[in-house]
Structures are given as structure tokens and as C-alpha cells.
Amino acid sequence: MKDVRSAEILCVGTELLLGDIINTNASYISRRLAALGIPVYRQAVVGDNPERMRQAIAESFSRSDCLILTGGLGPTCDDITKEMVSEYLGLELELNEEALERMKSYFSSTGRTMTKNNEKQAMSPRGARVLQNDWGTAPGFVIERDDKTAILLPGPPIELEPMWRERVEPYLFERSDSVIVSKNIYILGMGESAVEEKLHDMMMELTNPTVAPYAGNGECRVRVSARAKDAETASRMCDDLIAEIRKTEVGEFIYGIDVDSMENALVLSLREKGLTLACAESCTGGLIAKRITDISGSSQVFLGGCVTYACSAKEKLVGVSHETLEKYGAVSEQTAREMARGVRLALGADIGIATTGIAGPGGGTPEQPVGTVYIAVSTAEGEEVKLLTLSPKRSREFIRICAATNAMKLALNT
Amino acid sequence: MKDVRSAEILCVGTELLLGDIINTNASYISRRLAALGIPVYRQAVVGDNPERMRQAIAESFSRSDCLILTGGLGPTCDDITKEMVSEYLGLELELNEEALERMKSYFSSTGRTMTKNNEKQAMSPRGARVLQNDWGTAPGFVIERDDKTAILLPGPPIELEPMWRERVEPYLFERSDSVIVSKNIYILGMGESAVEEKLHDMMMELTNPTVAPYAGNGECRVRVSARAKDAETASRMCDDLIAEIRKTEVGEFIYGIDVDSMENALVLSLREKGLTLACAESCTGGLIAKRITDISGSSQVFLGGCVTYACSAKEKLVGVSHETLEKYGAVSEQTAREMARGVRLALGADIGIATTGIAGPGGGTPEQPVGTVYIAVSTAEGEEVKLLTLSPKRSREFIRICAATNAMKLALNT
Numbered sequence: 001m002k003d004v005r006s007a008e009i010l011c012v013g014t015e016l017l018l019g020d021i022i023n024t025n026a027s028y029i030s031r032r033l034a035a036l037g038i039p040v041y042r043q044a045v046v047g048d049n050p051e052r053m054r055q056a057i058a059e060s061f062s063r064s065d066c067l068i069l070t071g072g073l074g075p076t077c078d079d080i081t082k083e084m085v086s087e088y089l090g091l092e093l094e095l096n097e098e099a100l101e102r103m104k105s106y107f108s109s110t111g112r113t114m115t116k117n118n119e120k121q122a123m124s125p126r127g128a129r130v131l132q133n134d135w136g137t138a139p140g141f142v143i144e145r146d147d148k149t150a151i152l153l154p155g156p157p158i159e160l161e162p163m164w165r166e167r168v169e170p171y172l173f174e175r176s177d178s179v180i181v182s183k184n185i186y187i188l189g190m191g192e193s194a195v196e197e198k199l200h201d202m203m204m205e206l207t208n209p210t211v212a213p214y215a216g217n218g219e220c221r222v223r224v225s226a227r228a229k230d231a232e233t234a235s236r237m238c239d240d241l242i243a244e245i246r247k248t249e250v251g252e253f254i255y256g257i258d259v260d261s262m263e264n265a266l267v268l269s270l271r272e273k274g275l276t277l278a279c280a281e282s283c284t285g286g287l288i289a290k291r292i293t294d295i296s297g298s299s300q301v302f303l304g305g306c307v308t309y310a311c312s313a314k315e316k317l318v319g320v321s322h323e324t325l326e327k328y329g330a331v332s333e334q335t336a337r338e339m340a341r342g343v344r345l346a347l348g349a350d351i352g353i354a355t356t357g358i359a360g361p362g363g364g365t366p367e368q369p370v371g372t373v374y375i376a377v378s379t380a381e382g383e384e385v386k387l388l389t390l391s392p393k394r395s396r397e398f399i400r401i402c403a404a405t406n407a408m409k410l411a412l413n414t
Numbered sequence: 415m416k417d418v419r420s421a422e423i424l425c426v427g428t429e430l431l432l433g434d435i436i437n438t439n440a441s442y443i444s445r446r447l448a449a450l451g452i453p454v455y456r457q458a459v460v461g462d463n464p465e466r467m468r469q470a471i472a473e474s475f476s477r478s479d480c481l482i483l484t485g486g487l488g489p490t491c492d493d494i495t496k497e498m499v500s501e502y503l504g505l506e507l508e509l510n511e512e513a514l515e516r517m518k519s520y521f522s523s524t525g526r527t528m529t530k531n532n533e534k535q536a537m538s539p540r541g542a543r544v545l546q547n548d549w550g551t552a553p554g555f556v557i558e559r560d561d562k563t564a565i566l567l568p569g570p571p572i573e574l575e576p577m578w579r580e581r582v583e584p585y586l587f588e589r590s591d592s593v594i595v596s597k598n599i600y601i602l603g604m605g606e607s608a609v610e611e612k613l614h615d616m617m618m619e620l621t622n623p624t625v626a627p628y629a630g631n632g633e634c635r636v637r638v639s640a641r642a643k644d645a646e647t648a649s650r651m652c653d654d655l656i657a658e659i660r661k662t663e664v665g666e667f668i669y670g671i672d673v674d675s676m677e678n679a680l681v682l683s684l685r686e687k688g689l690t691l692a693c694a695e696s697c698t699g700g701l702i703a704k705r706i707t708d709i710s711g712s713s714q715v716f717l718g719g720c721v722t723y724a725c726s727a728k729e730k731l732v733g734v735s736h737e738t739l740e741k742y743g744a745v746s747e748q749t750a751r752e753m754a755r756g757v758r759l760a761l762g763a764d765i766g767i768a769t770t771g772i773a774g775p776g777g778g779t780p781e782q783p784v785g786t787v788y789i790a791v792s793t794a795e796g797e798e799v800k801l802l803t804l805s806p807k808r809s810r811e812f813i814r815i816c817a818a819t820n821a822m823k824l825a826l827n828t
Contacts, residue, residue, distance in 0.1 A: 015628050017454045019445025020637060024436050026459065031433025040431045041466060045440065045457035052455060059473070076610050077618070110805050115611050135807055156629070158812060182432075196490050197529050204491070214429050215570070223434060279721075285707025286700035289721040293699025296775055296810055304727030306720055307693075307703040313718035313761055317731065347727055361710055391524050393549055396710055398572055 004149065004175045006039050008060040012072040012081045013155060014047035024157050025070045032164060037178040037227060038066075048078040057088045065147055071155030073138040075117040081152060082141065086125040089145045096124035099132075099139045106137055131167040135159040142171060178227055181234035183258050185222040185242060186265065188409055190253040192220050198250050202241075209237050211245075218390075218402035219262075222250070255409060262408045263291040263298075269412055270301035275350040277411060279305035280318045280343035282330065282356040283373055287404045303347045308339065318342030318354075331356050333374055333385045340378035340385075351414055352378040353407045357388070359399045364392060373403040377410040386410060418563065418589045420453050422474040426486040426495045427569060428461035438571050439484045446578055451592045451641060452480075462492040471502045479561055485569030487552040489531040495566060496555065500539040503559040510538035513546075513553045520551055545581040549573045556585060592641055595648035597672050599636040599656060600679065602823055604667040609634050612664050616655075623651045625659075632804075632816035633676075636664070669823060676822045677705040677712075683826055684715035689764040691825060693719035694732045694757035696744065696770040697787060701818045717761045722753065732756030732768075745770050747788055747799045754792035754799075765828055766792040767821045771802070773813045778806060787817040791824040800824065 009026050016023055026043040033040055041064065046056045060067045072081030086093055100122035107114040114137075121138040124130055131140035136159035141152040151168060153160050187195060192215035196203065199222065202211045209226035222245065226237035242257060259265035270277055279288045289305045292298050306317040311330050314320040319342040320335055328334040336356050344352025357373025364370035371390035376383055388406055390399050423440050430437055440457040447454055455478065460470045474481045486495030500507055514536035521528040528551075535552040538544055545554035550573035555566040565582060567574050601609060606629035610617065613636065616625045623640035636659065640651035656671060673679035684691055693702045703719045706712050720731040725744050728734040733756040734749055742748040750770050758766025771787025778784035785804035790797055802820055804813050 015626065016441070017444055017457065018448050018637075019441040019443070019454075020626075020628055020635075021630065022436060022438050022441045023457075027430065027433040027436045029433070030431055034432050041461070042470070043431065043437075043459035047455070056456070075607055110807075112605070115607055117611065117614075118607065158809060191526070193489050193529055193532065197531065200531075212429065214434055216435065221434075223429075223432075278727075281700075281703075284704075285712075286695075286703025286719065286721065287707075289695075289700025289723075290698075290704040293701075293721070293723060294811070294814075296773075298699075299723055302723055304721045304723040304731065305700065306731065307700065307707070307718045309703075309707060309713055309716055309718040310761075313692075316760060316762075317718065317720065346730060347724075348730075359710075393524075395572060397708070400707075 003177050004038050004066045004172060006041055006064045007033055007066040007068055008042045008044070008064040009040060009068045009070070010056055010060055011043070011045045011070045012048060012053065013045070014078070016045045016071075017047045025155065025160050028157065028161055029068055029070070029164060032169065034180055034182065034225075036169070036172055037180045038172070048072055048080060050080060050084060053080065053084045054088065057084060061088070061148055066149045066151070068151045068153070070153045070160060073121060073140070073152060073154045075115070075120055075137070079120070082123065082125065085143065085150050085152060089125070089143060089148065089150065091125040091127065091143065091145070093123040094126055096122050096130055096139075099124060099130055102132060102139070103137050131163060133159055133163060135162050140167060142168075178229055179231050179234055180225050180227045181231055181238055182223055182225040183238040183242060185224065185245060185254055186256045186259050186262070187220040187222065187250065187253045188255055188262070188405065190220060190250060191215070195220050195222065195250055198248050199245065202244070206241075209241050211241065217405070218398065219405060255412060261291070262405045262412070264295055266408045266412050267292060267295050267298050267301055276301055276303050277351045277353070278303050278343045278347040278349035279407070280339040280352065280354040281305060281307050282309060282314070282339070283359045284355045284400050284404045284407070285309055287400050288353065288355065288407060291404060303349050306343055306346070314339060318346055331358060331368055331372060331374065333387070336374035336376035336385050337378070337383045340376035340383055344378045350379065351411050353411045354378075355403045355407050357399070357403055359396045359403070360392065361396060371399055373399065375403060375407040375410055377407075377414055379414055384410065417591050418452050418480045418586060420455055420478045421447055421480040421482055422456045422458070422478040423454060423482045423484070424470055424474055425457070425459045425484045425569075426462060426467065427459070428492070430459045431461045439569065439574050442571065442575055443482055443484070443578065446583065448594055448596065448639075450583070450586055451594045452586070462486055462494060464494060464498060467494065467498045468502065471498060475502070475562055480563045480565070482565045482567070484567045484574060487535060487554070487566060487568045489529070489534055489551070493534070496537065496539065499557065499564050499566060503539070503557060503562065503564065505539040505541065505557065505559070507537045508540055510536050510544055510553075513538060513544055516546060516553070517551050545577060547573060547577060549576045554581060556582075592643055593645050593648055594639050594641045595645055595652055596637055596639040597652040597656060599638065599659060599668055600670045600673050600676070601634040601636065601664065601667045602669055602676070602819065604634060604664060605629070606634050609636065609664055612662050613659065616658070620655075623655050625655065631819070632812065633819060669826060675705070676819045676826070678709055680822045680826045681706060681709050681712050681715055690715055690717050691765045691767070692717050692757045692761040692763035693821070694753040694766065694768040695719060695721050696723060696728070696753070697773045698769045698814050698818045698821070699723055701814050702767065702769065702821060705818060717763050720757055720760070728753060732760055745772060745782055745786060745788065747801070750788035750790035750799050751792070751797045754790035754797055758792045764793065765825050767825045768792075769817045769821050771813070771817055773810045773817070774806065775810060785813055787813065789817060789821040789824055791821075791828055793828055798824065
């Protein structure tokens, strides 16, 4: 069995070309392949169109020995991925009884009745390895023909991702001769081009490990990747380089390594310290609580919070004084301070954080333009308030995300 | 000037091939092109690699007369999109003073100092139309050569999307000879394959307008698209078909047309009715409040809410009685009922909604498996509670999204 040297990803679906859905499968598969040391040279999307699918399949196989296809395995009549790949590889489709049985039992287990059109999903290219789908109805397939490998997976990410982890990776592991280990350095407070300038020489000179900065949602992430025979060696190579980066001016802005996100870094740190958190949100409107509770197990450290969107809510839920709101306004250092303290006391938490500001697009004034946000943290020792002045040109979403991330950073540093 | 008959999208960036970021640009551009009646036959992603970029550019132009490229216009040395396209079209790059000045003023307006490497972004292919970037530093370009058009846009969606709306569309509008109008029917409570079966004949027989169902996050959406010379005609064609669909079994599950999302449908309806809303969230942990406040102007109808994640928070913030929690537990009809009423009274809102359940992956029991969620709505007339039993195989994220969407639906129907 030859090793997979490179792969291409072909996502099938007119809904992708119409922009009705975002292609998260390509990024998911690419990320997992990188970890296996299998480079992806091309991602492509075509519609459920026989002619264009034929062309794309042929093109991909002309460049890569492994083609991963997603989508078009479903029950509807315009799902033709399996048919097109079988045609290209010269294989016939036959009914797979086992797959059919599994599909029937899946439907009954989810209390639904299987419609006739679903049976189409149990047709299998002759000689293909069927990848059982425990998360949906359409099974996947691995087809090996000569030196070509086609891997077919269902389109819904909720099925594709577990299928990839539990069906495809065990198969690919044997076939990969080296691994890439990547570690991510999480940075808040220094922009991408500034980070890039500080690390420019490293980026230019190094080939293994490599350094690459990425920006997003007001944060910067530096990805360090090393390739080696085994994961231990590659991991050590990354650690050594990260130690170097910590010594640069970037160092002071690093808030974690492989922490995935600020919310995850915060939950991990609170769990370590044995502290509890509560939040009072105005302009972020529940985003902080949502991001923290995205993390399974956050209930150990997160007691809850208040979304005090209206002024009345600020008084009723977290006891901001009417005078403060009258005198300083809802978007003020004083209100942020009282919100953080109020929610901490209301819930008996060790730490309270708060946000109040103008997310836009409306509501800005010359004195307080869109992007003006006060964030506060409160502990038994007292309160700390910080003013963020984000560009009014930024979107409502961006301003809310930045405000939430920075507020969590305040709690992280407590 | 010839009309753009079809387009391809080429997104450039090694970070896309490594799966470090999700390609939202391809879906955004595709969606906007569809509305202009310009079909997209292919989306592709390549890395910042000269050889592979050359190949991809040549391939695309062999199929389509318009190629839209995103990314690789930035300041870093591996940003080479502009260079590769200019090479293919045989154009030289020259410094664009105007673009340079704009970039300098952008930096000062956002209070940052422009690093030297940024100047690279002001280089322009000879004869190209420069697309001013008021949302970032890198300008875009439209290059017309013979019958080929290349449109280059910066990669960050926060820059690309306004650039598309305000720079590219005015340019493309003149060039399109027909429009596609699409309308989306939002459905909750009936699955995709069931919807597809009910509408199967329409899907098969109709070519203009067309019908296509999509599933996602526990909802189903049916997209109706019509092509005509003018928007009014196409719009009327869509409306007639939607009227037909309302008469089918799907009809009763429709909650809106072009409402974008359940949260938007809810905010619009509350604004119409002049009602205010408050929410108490346990398993959704702020997701409802976050989704509602994603909508600019939601402050008119949304007063705020409580994230009562811990049991103590349920008592302290929304007055769930200790006895109820003791006797029935945090995940119970009674608790959901008291949460909805409690938050409504606490904030003096017209409507209160609540969620309490087990989002998983941990926390499930034989009696209450992961996916068990109680949702409640409270008004002056009283409370209504509904039990959702989602598949324990579903992800934490999916269960939280479904719970939030269904809770908002309860409020929408009030």
C-alpha cells in the first residue's frame, strides 16, 4: 500500500456554489490532514453537475493520488458524487445490505421513518470499503484503484467530522510516513502586521519548524509547525521555537499556547485556581456567557450572568445605582464598575466581569463614537476598569467579539 | 464591454489549505453573484505558491471569462496574488500614489503607525481600476484584458464584504443581463428529507423558478429562485411559488420568508406587536440573548436576561423556588416554568422565555439523556412549557442551537 503523498479536497454541492452554506468541511479536513503530514495543494467546490464533476475529478487525480470528496451522498436525486467517482474509476454500484440495515436501524433509533429515497444511500461502489455512519444516514466510502484513492464522505459537518476522526484517520494513519505537529501561540493586544514585523526574520529563514501569523476577530495567532518522523521530536522542535518567540517583544502579549480560545484559556485558569466567575453584559449581550458555556465543563467555574441590555435591567439585575446611570450614563467607567461588582455580589462569585459600550452601527455620538466600550473586572480586592476605543468602521459583530475577548482577558489576568 | 456570463472564485492562502481559517469569502461572493444572475461554476483554494497559483489562474480563465481572487494582497512577503495575476495578464506593477496616501491616512485614522512592508500594498497593475479600501489597508483591483476580467480583493471578510458591496457590485451591475431573485422559506419542525419528499415533484419539474431545500442547525430552509429580465418579475415568480408551497404539508411549519434567522423573525414580530422580551437561560448559557442582540436595534424589544447556569443562580436571579429545584431538579418542566415567569417579572417584560436541559457531552442520565431540554414561555396569561428530546448523538453546539431556536419560536407564536 503506497503512502499518501498529497491530497486534494473536492466539495460537491450547488448550495456551496450559490453561497447558501459555508464550506467548513474543507477547512476541517485540511486541518486534520496537516496533522498527519499530508499536504493539501488544492480545495475545490463544484455543483451537482455531472459534466463539471467529471472534469474536477479528472483534474484532481492528475495532480494528487488521493482525492477526498464531501457531499452528494444523500437521498435526493441530485446527489451523484458516488456515481461520478465510480464512473471515473470504472466501478459498478451494488446494494450493500449491511449499510441498508444500519440505515434502517439509525432511522428507528432517532424515531423517524425511513423514506424510500434513502435506500439510494446504501448503494456501494464494487470493492469499496464502506465507512459506517453512526451520526447520520449516508455511509462513506474508501475506494482504492491502482495508485489512486478516493475517500467519499457525507456533507453535513455533524456527520463528516466524527466520520473523519473515527473512520478515515485510522485508515490514513498507517499510510503517512511523517507527522507535522503544530502549536498555536495566542496573542491579544498586538496586530498581525506588527507581529509579522517582529518575527519577520524567523518567518523568512526557518523552513522546519515554520512560523506563520494569522489575524482574526481582533486577535493574532502565530502558528508554529514542525515536521519529523515522530510526534515527540516535532513537538520538541515547536517548544524550542516558542521559547525563542517568548523572548521577543511579542512575548508580553501572549496569553496562551494551544488554548484554542480566550474563553477556554479562562476556564482552564479558573479551574486551576479554583475560582468562580459571573458576568454582566450590556453591549456584548450574552456573548461572553455564550462563549464560556460553549466549553463543556465550564459549569465548574461559571455561575452565570446577567444580560443587562436595557438601563432598567442594569438597576434591577445587578444593582447599578440610578444616580450613576443618570450622572455618568450607561456607557461609563462608573456603570461598568458597578455592573462587575453587582453581578459578582448577586451570584456570590469570586470574579465579576462586565461590558458596556456602543457596538453600533447606530447609537454613536461625537463624544462616544461606535466602538467605545468599557470593560471591568471585580474581585474582593476591588475593581479595575479599562476603556476600549475600537474603530467605528468596525462591524457590530467585530466590536462585540473584541469587547468580550478583552473582558475575559481582564479576568484571566486577575 | 461584454457581459459577465460566468465567474470562478479563487481564494489564495496557505492558511486556508492548512485549515487554519474557514473560507467564508467564497460563500459570500457566490451568494452575491447569484443575486446578479452570474453563475459560479467553480470555487478553488490554493496556497501562496507561485507555481500552483499560475496553474489555477490559467485553468480558471480557460473556463470562465471572470475570475475573482481573494487574499494575498497583504503586506507580508508571501502575499503574491497581484504579482501572479499581473504576470498572467502581462501587466507590470507600478506604485499608485493615491492608494499609498489613502493607506497612510487609514493608519493614522485608526491610530496606528504604518510599517514599511505596508507600502507593497499600494503597487498597482498598469491600467487596473483601483478599488479603494475604506475598511482596511490593502486596496482591491479590477483588471480587464481582452475578454478576461480579474477582480482582486483582500482576504479578511471584514474588508472584503463592504468592498464587494460598495466597489465591485456597482461595477458588475452594468454588466449583468438578467437577475436571479431568491427568496428563502424558513421552516422549523420538519426535517430536510421529509420536506424534500413533500416538494419532490416541484423540485423535479420546475426549472424557473427553482426549489431547493437546505438543512442546518436543526432547521430547514427552502430556497426559491427565479430568473428574469427585471427584479420585479422574478420576485413575483417567487411569490407565486411560495404561495403554492404554503398549501402543502410543509406550510404549517413555515415561520417566515426571508427572515434570515429565528432571532430576526422574533425581533421583527415583537417590534410590530410592541412587546418586550426577557430570557432566562441555563443550558443555552447566553446563546439566546447573544443571537437576539446580534441584531442591531434589538434593544427596542429586548430588555435583557439571566444566564442561570448554576442552581444557585436560578434561585438568586430569577427566583426559582428552592423546593422546586429540590423536588423536580434543575432540568424539569417546573423549573423551566418558574425561570420564564421569574425573568419576565424581574425585568417587567411582556414575554419571558427560558431553557433548561442537558447539552452534553456529559451530564446525561438514563432518565434524562443528553438532548433533554425544557423550553418555556411566560406572559401575563400564564406559562407554556415544551419538552425537546434531541438525539444524544448530537453535539453540544447543535443541542444548544436547537434549544435556543425552539425557545424563540415559542415566543414568536405568542
